[in-house]
Structure formats: C-alpha cells, structure tokens
Amino acid sequence: MPDRPLRIATVATVTWLLGYALLTGLTLDAPAASLFVGDILYLVPLIAGVLAATVAARRSRGRHRTLWRVLTAAFAAQLAGESIWAAYDYLTGDGPPEPSVADLCYLTASTLTIVAVLVGFGGAGRLRHLRGLVDSLLIIVSLGALGWQLLIRPQLTAAAVWGDLVNVAYPLLDLVLLAVLGIVGMAGHRSVPLAVRLVGVAGAITAVCDMIYTYLVLFSEYDSGSWIDVGFETAESCLFLAAVVAVRRPEPPAERRSFDRGMPLLPIVISVAGTSALVVYDKVRTGVVSDLTLVVVAVLFLAVMLRQYLFAADRAGLAEELRRAVAEQQRLAVTDGLTGLANRRHLMTMLDRLRTAPGGRPVSLLVVDLDHFKLVNDTYGHLAGDAVLEAAAARIAAAARATDLVARYGGEEFVLLLADTDGPEAERLAERIRRRLRDSPIAAGDAVIAVTASIGVATSPDGAVPHLLEAADRALYRAKAQGRDQVTVAVPETERAGVPASGG
The missing domain is CATH 1.20.140 (Butyryl-CoA Dehydrogenase, subunit A; domain 3)
Known part of the structure; x- marks a missing residue:
C-alpha cells in the first residue's frame, strides 16, 4: 500500500x-x-x-x-x-x-x-576503503592543482581580495563532490x-x-x-x-x-586528464613545465601504483570470498537444514563409496529412532517437535566419535556410519546414545519433554555393506516391537525370521 x-x-x-x-x-x-x-x-x-x-x-x-x-x-x-x-x-x-x-x-x-x-x-571492506581514499587523492590532487593554476593563482597575482578566493573555493569543492558522486555511482x-x-x-x-x-x-x-x-x-x-x-x-x-561493473579506471582517467591540462597550460604560459606540475605528476604516479596494488588485492580477496561461498554451498548440499547433521543424500553417497571400496575392515551402522515422536508433535506442536529434533541431534553427535558420520535419515530417524568398528564397540556406542537421550529431558518452550530412542545395530565384519542399512533397520523394528527404549543388534537368524515392523 x-x-x-x-x-x-x-x-x-x-x-x-x-x-x-x-x-x-x-x-x-x-x-x-x-x-x-x-x-x-x-x-x-x-x-x-x-x-x-x-x-x-x-x-x-x-x-x-x-x-x-x-x-x-x-x-x-x-x-x-x-x-x-x-x-x-x-x-x-x-x-x-x-x-x-x-x-x-x-x-x-x-x-x-x-x-x-x-x-x-559505503559499506565496503578495508581494502575498498583504502582504494576509495586513493581514488579521492587522485582526483583532488589533479583537479586541485589545475584549479590552483587556472583560478586561484591568477587571482593572487592580481592582488585580489580574499572574497574572490573564497568564491573560487566553492567550485573546487563542487568538483570534488561531482567526482565522488561519479565514482560511487559507477x-x-x-x-x-x-x-x-x-x-x-x-x-x-x-x-x-x-x-x-x-x-x-x-x-x-x-x-x-x-x-x-x-x-x-x-x-x-x-x-x-x-x-x-x-x-x-x-x-x-x-x-x-562482487566485481565492479562501472568504471574502475575513472579516477585514473580524471587524474591523467587533469595532469595533461596542467602540462599544456604550463607550456602555453611559460614554455616549461612548472615545479608544481612535476610534484603533482610524481604524487599521482605513486598514488596510481598504490591504487593498482589495492585493486589487485581487492580482486584476490573477492576471489577468496567466492571460493568460500562455493565451499559453503557444497556444505549446505550435504547438510540437513534443521539439525546441521549430514543429510540422507550424503549418507547414501558414503554408503555407495563403501560398497565399491576394498573390504577387510569391520563397518557398523546404527539406526536411531525417537520413540513416540508423533505424540510430541500432536501434544506440543511442530515448533516444539523441531526443538526436540535439534536437541536430540546435538546429543547424538556429542556421543559419537570424531570419525563417525552422523546423519538425519528422515523425520525422527538418525543413522550413524561407523568405520573400523566391530559389533561390541558399536553396541556400546548405541547404548551410550540411548542413555544420554533417556537421562536428559529436552526443554522446548515452557515444556520439558522426556525422550527415549530405539536403536538398531548392524555390523559387517569384512566391510561389506550391501544390506547393512536394511539389517540395522530390521533390528530397529525389533527393538520397537519389544517395548522401545532399547538397543537391538541384528542377528542373522532373527532377521530371516521376518519380525514385523512397528512404527513410532
């Protein structure tokens, strides 16, 4: 409106x-x-x-x-x-x-x-501020020297009053203002x-x-x-x-x-034009280049060298920012947006790599499912449910080891991929996760919510993983069928028996 x-x-x-x-x-x-x-x-x-x-x-x-x-x-x-x-x-x-x-x-x-x-x-970084300062120096020195030679110096030699000099100061400041507007506008x-x-x-x-x-x-x-x-x-x-x-x-x-699309050479063009006008004025007036013009040329040369260095450093900094941005995008592509854990896509990619990698080392998989999570959403609302998922994910990740891949598989289900880990060690880690979740209720707004988890464990002694996820998932269903809040290890004979799944 x-x-x-x-x-x-x-x-x-x-x-x-x-x-x-x-x-x-x-x-x-x-x-x-x-x-x-x-x-x-x-x-x-x-x-x-x-x-x-x-x-x-x-x-x-x-x-x-x-x-x-x-x-x-x-x-x-x-x-x-x-x-x-x-x-x-x-x-x-x-x-x-x-x-x-x-x-x-x-x-x-x-x-x-x-x-x-x-x-x-404004709002640029330190290098851009420095470059802006050098740009201003290029413009002010060149146009200021030109204004001195053309406007102020003749007034002084004519014994003019101070009022005329003050009047000349207005257009000099205005030239600087217009130059600054031109630079920032482009x-x-x-x-x-x-x-x-x-x-x-x-x-x-x-x-x-x-x-x-x-x-x-x-x-x-x-x-x-x-x-x-x-x-x-x-x-x-x-x-x-x-x-x-x-x-x-x-x-x-x-x-x-990210990169200037305007006229990054504009300050140099203005300074070169101003200096050239000074040289022409000196040649026409006296036939030789004045000391003032030589000093201005030297100052502008050093300023241009400094500016180009800052320009190159700025470009290098922007390239590094671009590299970090690409890396961040790649990280987000494999990260779950709510919990910050690896997402399902990344988990499946790592499992595919393990399937094609040489075997010989044990690999274990944990599937963790929060018990009665639908009841949490129905009772406290989805915002509270999200808070529970975030807190549970943080506790699972804290209990895991640095070498373990912790991923959110979907909904309230998490998967841990444990390289070089045999069955007993995987079972101990699963039990540690289960106790940490059970013993620490989660605060969500004004509510304090007790959380338990059922965990299925599957291990491949030789590193073969074609059916590892399915085995751990069936072990999880067996844990739920037996009363939840427990760790169940996949046993070949039991898995062949076909225990029916029990959700929630």
Missing part, C-alpha cells in the same frame, strides 16, 4: 518548488519582494530539512544513522549561513562582506555533504536506497548551481531571489524529501556487486 504521509510530503515538495519558481519569476523586477522570496521563503525547506534529518538520524541504524547525523549537521550549517546572509540583506541592504561567517557555514555544509555521500555509499553498487539516491541528486544539483553562482559573482552579478536560487531550493527540497523517505521507508544499506 502507498505510504500516505510520504505521498503528501512528495506532493507538498513539488508544489512548493513550483510555487517558489513562480514567485521568483513574478518578483524579479520588485527588489523588496524578490529579497523576501530569496532570503525568507528560501529558508522553509532548510528548516523542514533540519527537523526531518534529525528524526531520520534518531530512527536509522548503523551507517545510515551516521549518514543522517552528518546531513543534519550539513542542514544546520547551511541554515546558519542562509540566516546570516538574510540578516545582512535586511539590515544593511546588501549581502554580507566577503569573506564572512556565512561563507564558512556554506563551505562546511558542502564538505559535510561530500562526507555524507561517502558514508551513504562503483558496482546495486539496490541503492531511494533516500541515498536523493542525497546524491541533491549534491549534484548543488554542485552545478554553485559553479553558476561563482561565475556570476566573479564575472557578472548575483542578487538574492534570482533564478539560480530555484536550483539551490530544488537541492534543499531533495534533501528534505530524502530525510522523509528515510523516516517512512527504512531500507538496507547499498549493496555492492
């Missing part, structure tokens, strides 16, 4: 954005009204986002709780920055000085958003929760709008209430909606494919 509160929040968010865009267009030529739209109404989704993210942080678990705690801090920093900006606009008739505390709040919010994206798409994730996807969309919209804002500040003019604010408002609304989704539809963390 559709989630009504979530549907209402979605409709309200879309309606708000349409209304905000309409008001922005209508007030472009009215400075006072435009200021109200750009400074006061703009705060509405931020306030709602802080509240929704706080609730999401309280209700989430594990890594998602960390994600929403970080986003709550990002919302709060952004709200503080916008509030300071609005106060300056209304008190001075102009925006805040450059730089200001508002800029510090904005940059903090951008940094926290990057952290939130990394947390939301790093093999699947089943990514909707809330995390909305966080990624909001980050991408914010990055693009920040770049446009920086261009307007440096080369044109920006005023509160302009069209670019609609983009920022859309990003804040996406974050608010992501918080609502996280509250209403808790989802598991993003999963990863």
Whole structure:
C-alpha cells in the first residue's frame, strides 16, 4: 500500500518548488519582494530539512544513522549561513562582506555533504576503503592543482581580495563532490536506497548551481531571489524529501556487486586528464613545465601504483570470498537444514563409496529412532517437535566419535556410519546414545519433554555393506516391537525370521 504521509510530503515538495519558481519569476523586477522570496521563503525547506534529518538520524541504524547525523549537521550549517546572509540583506541592504561567517557555514555544509555521500555509499571492506581514499587523492590532487593554476593563482597575482578566493573555493569543492558522486555511482553498487539516491541528486544539483553562482559573482552579478536560487531550493527540497523517505521507508544499506561493473579506471582517467591540462597550460604560459606540475605528476604516479596494488588485492580477496561461498554451498548440499547433521543424500553417497571400496575392515551402522515422536508433535506442536529434533541431534553427535558420520535419515530417524568398528564397540556406542537421550529431558518452550530412542545395530565384519542399512533397520523394528527404549543388534537368524515392523 502507498505510504500516505510520504505521498503528501512528495506532493507538498513539488508544489512548493513550483510555487517558489513562480514567485521568483513574478518578483524579479520588485527588489523588496524578490529579497523576501530569496532570503525568507528560501529558508522553509532548510528548516523542514533540519527537523526531518534529525528524526531520520534518531530512527536509522548503523551507517545510515551516521549518514543522517552528518546531513543534519550539513542542514544546520547551511541554515546558519542562509540566516546570516538574510540578516545582512535586511539590515544593511546588501549581502554580507566577503569573506564572512556565512561563507564558512556554506563551505562546511558542502564538505559535510561530500562526507555524507561517502558514508551513504559505503559499506565496503578495508581494502575498498583504502582504494576509495586513493581514488579521492587522485582526483583532488589533479583537479586541485589545475584549479590552483587556472583560478586561484591568477587571482593572487592580481592582488585580489580574499572574497574572490573564497568564491573560487566553492567550485573546487563542487568538483570534488561531482567526482565522488561519479565514482560511487559507477562503483558496482546495486539496490541503492531511494533516500541515498536523493542525497546524491541533491549534491549534484548543488554542485552545478554553485559553479553558476561563482561565475556570476566573479564575472557578472548575483542578487538574492534570482533564478539560480530555484536550483539551490530544488537541492534543499531533495534533501528534505530524502530525510522523509528515510523516516517512512527504512531500507538496507547499498549493496555492492562482487566485481565492479562501472568504471574502475575513472579516477585514473580524471587524474591523467587533469595532469595533461596542467602540462599544456604550463607550456602555453611559460614554455616549461612548472615545479608544481612535476610534484603533482610524481604524487599521482605513486598514488596510481598504490591504487593498482589495492585493486589487485581487492580482486584476490573477492576471489577468496567466492571460493568460500562455493565451499559453503557444497556444505549446505550435504547438510540437513534443521539439525546441521549430514543429510540422507550424503549418507547414501558414503554408503555407495563403501560398497565399491576394498573390504577387510569391520563397518557398523546404527539406526536411531525417537520413540513416540508423533505424540510430541500432536501434544506440543511442530515448533516444539523441531526443538526436540535439534536437541536430540546435538546429543547424538556429542556421543559419537570424531570419525563417525552422523546423519538425519528422515523425520525422527538418525543413522550413524561407523568405520573400523566391530559389533561390541558399536553396541556400546548405541547404548551410550540411548542413555544420554533417556537421562536428559529436552526443554522446548515452557515444556520439558522426556525422550527415549530405539536403536538398531548392524555390523559387517569384512566391510561389506550391501544390506547393512536394511539389517540395522530390521533390528530397529525389533527393538520397537519389544517395548522401545532399547538397543537391538541384528542377528542373522532373527532377521530371516521376518519380525514385523512397528512404527513410532
């Protein structure tokens, strides 16, 4: 069924954005009204986002709780920055000085958003975390050096004010955010929760709008209430909606494919492109490659070598995980799901192997059947019956030797295959199992259930097993016919007499 509160929040968010865009267009030529739209109404989704993210942080678990705690801090920093900006606009008739505390709040919010994206798409192992760190280093160093040469260094040589440098910091952080979004979006994730996807969309919209804002500040003019604010408002609304989704539809963390299907070479491509642009810029500007570019090339070369080592180690680790998974599947194929003992299929496989193996060594077989087990199910229910089977299986396995194969043959019947075991030794083991079951009642819920077992024993002195299971089964029926809770050894003369079976 559709989630009504979530549907209402979605409709309200879309309606708000349409209304905000309409008001922005209508007030472009009215400075006072435009200021109200750009400074006061703009705060509405931020306030709602802080509240929704706080609730999401309280209700989430594990890594998602960390994600929403970080986003709550990002919302709060952004709200503080916008509030300071609005106060300056209304008190001075102009925006805040450059730089200001508002800029510090904005940059903090951008940094926290990057952290939130990394947390939301996390969940990888130690090697993947290290590789992600190296990937980030490749991108940040290459794009940071390029941004320094193209944007920041010219501003310094032109004796620009600190405000211009702060404005340049926005697109640099946005480049990092877009690069991180590109990596995590193509790093093999699947089943990514909707809330995390909305966080990624909001980050991408914010990055693009920040770049446009920086261009307007440096080369044109920006005023509160302009069209670019609609983009920022859309990003804040996406974050608010992501918080609502996280509250209403808790989802598991993003999963990863066993092997990356995206673009594992993307960080290398970005770093090579950035470094190449640096070299071209140096050649065009001065005719020689600068010391900064040489240092960047050296750092990136070492980072690429480390990354490829981590990549190979990650692949080796995944191959080992695959090997263990295959081994676990093979184990499950021969294991009874309820008791954890070998299943009937595995028992029959081992008997077939013994039939074709050279003889000469004694082999014994025990067939253990819990007495009156149907009455347990009828009286206490099937859950209690399962508990009795699990406990009985554990006690039988504990009484057996390390070399014995203990299997659940079906229902309440168990079989033990005893290699290199003669008749008297097999009978002693059967008696030990019978006493252990009889002397230790089994707790199943509020009930304490007394359990006894009838056991049939059959031995082949020379290891021939064609009819060993049938002989032990007939001995079991004889034990039941004689009153249950006893061990009966298969005797050739008795077996030929054809004692009738007695179930239960």
